[in-house]
Amino acid sequence: MGKFIDKIKRLFGWKERNIGVIASVGGPETGQNDFWDKTEMTVVPQSEPDVLFQECGHYGPSKVRIIFWNLSFSPELKDEMIKMANGCKTAEAKCPNCMLELLRKHAIRCCLCGGAILPGEPVALYSGGRGINKKMATRVGKEFVGCLAWECCPSGGFFSGHWSQDGFKPTFASGNSVAAEVFATGKAIVGTTDDPPTIKTIEPSEPTPEK
Numbered sequence: 001m002g003k004f005i006d007k008i009k010r011l012f013g014w015k016e017r018n019i020g021v022i023a024s025v026g027g028p029e030t031g032q033n034d035f036w037d038k039t040e041m042t043v044v045p046q047s048e049p050d051v052l053f054q055e056c057g058h059y060g061p062s063k064v065r066i067i068f069w070n071l072s073f074s075p076e077l078k079d080e081m082i083k084m085a086n087g088c089k090t091a092e093a094k095c096p097n098c099m100l101e102l103l104r105k106h107a108i109r110c111c112l113c114g115g116a117i118l119p120g121e122p123v124a125l126y127s128g129g130r131g132i133n134k135k136m137a138t139r140v141g142k143e144f145v146g147c148l149a150w151e152c153c154p155s156g157g158f159f160s161g162h163w164s165q166d167g168f169k170p171t172f173a174s175g176n177s178v179a180a181e182v183f184a185t186g187k188a189i190v191g192t193t194d195d196p197p198t199i200k201t202i203e204p205s206e207p208t209p210e211k
Contacts, residue, residue, distance in 0.1 A: 033070075033113040033114075033115060033149070033151050033152075034113060034114065035069060035070040035109075035110075035113050035114040035115045035116075036109075036113075036114035036133065036136070037114075038069045038070045038114070039069065040067050040068075040069070041067065041068050041069065041100060041103070041104060042066075042067050042100070043064050043065075043066055043096045043097055043099075043100050044064060044065040044066070044067065045061040045063075045064055045096075046061060046063035046064055046065060046074070047061040047062055047063040047064075048061060049061055050062050050089060051077065051082070051089045051090065051091050051095075052085075052088055052089065052090045052091070053090075053091055053093055053094055053095035053098070054090055054091065054092050054093075055092065055093055055094045055098075056094050056095050056098045058095040058097065058098065059095075060095035060096050060097065061096065062076070062077055062082075062089070062091075063076065064096040066096065066099065066100060066103075068100070068103050068107070068116060069107075069109065069114070069115065069116045070114070070115045070116060071115075071116050075096075075099070077091050077093060081093055103116075103118070106118070106119050106165045107119075108138040108145060108163060109136060109137070109138070110145070110146045110147040110149070110152060111126065111132045111133055111134075111136075111137035111138070111144035111145055111146045112126075112131050112132060112133070112146050112147070112152040113146075113147065113149065113151065113152050114133065114136070115147055115149065117145065117147050117163050118163070119162075119163055119164050119165045120162060120163070120164070120195045121147065121148075121162060121163050121195075122148050122159055122161070122162055122193035122195070122197075123145050123146060123147065123148065123159075123160060123161060123162060123163050123168070124145075124146045124147070124148055124152075124153050124158035124159060124160055124177065125140055125143040125144065125145060125146070125158070125160040125161075125168075125177060126143060126144045126146055126158070127142065127143050127144075128144075132144050132146075140167075140168045145163065145168065146158075148193065155179070156178065156193075157177060157178045157179030157182075158177050158178070158179065159171070159177060159178050159193050160175070160176070160177040160178075161175075162195045162197075171197050171199065185201065186204060187201040187202060187203060187204065188201070188202040188204070189201055189202070190202065
């Protein structure tokens, strides 16, 4: 969940505590999670409206719990973000309801488990296969966007890029997954799925001359 915490900080400017995944059972025979029944998207106030959020101009609570599909988290304002102006607390941030609207606008669901994929998350692309919810899935061309959770993604070779606020952002100019790029170029690829990723290609070793 560390990567998700980083995304909350980057997207909303808040700090994060007590993040979790809402439990779900009854997944497909493959063992993957099934979050398609998790449809709740709500802000649960944990305090009275006590802050003017300057990025959107709304008053709202400084302590909340946000439930978004399979995710549940409690962001808090960073201390250095809170200022006093004319006897009123203000913060350079978006209010919780605007945060939720950003999630509604930019998050998508994994084509397999239905879990949330947020901007900045690494994703896989699938051309088809058992378990894909084609009616609800997000497509990139003719392929379906999925998360990289162990239960969904059979191999890191399916890593293809990142989801962003502007849609799919491929890792390779070709749009290939890691595995497809290896086959296309004949070079080994090592790196991370960070955003941006750290990718290095390795030339194949020269064959040993026969004696």
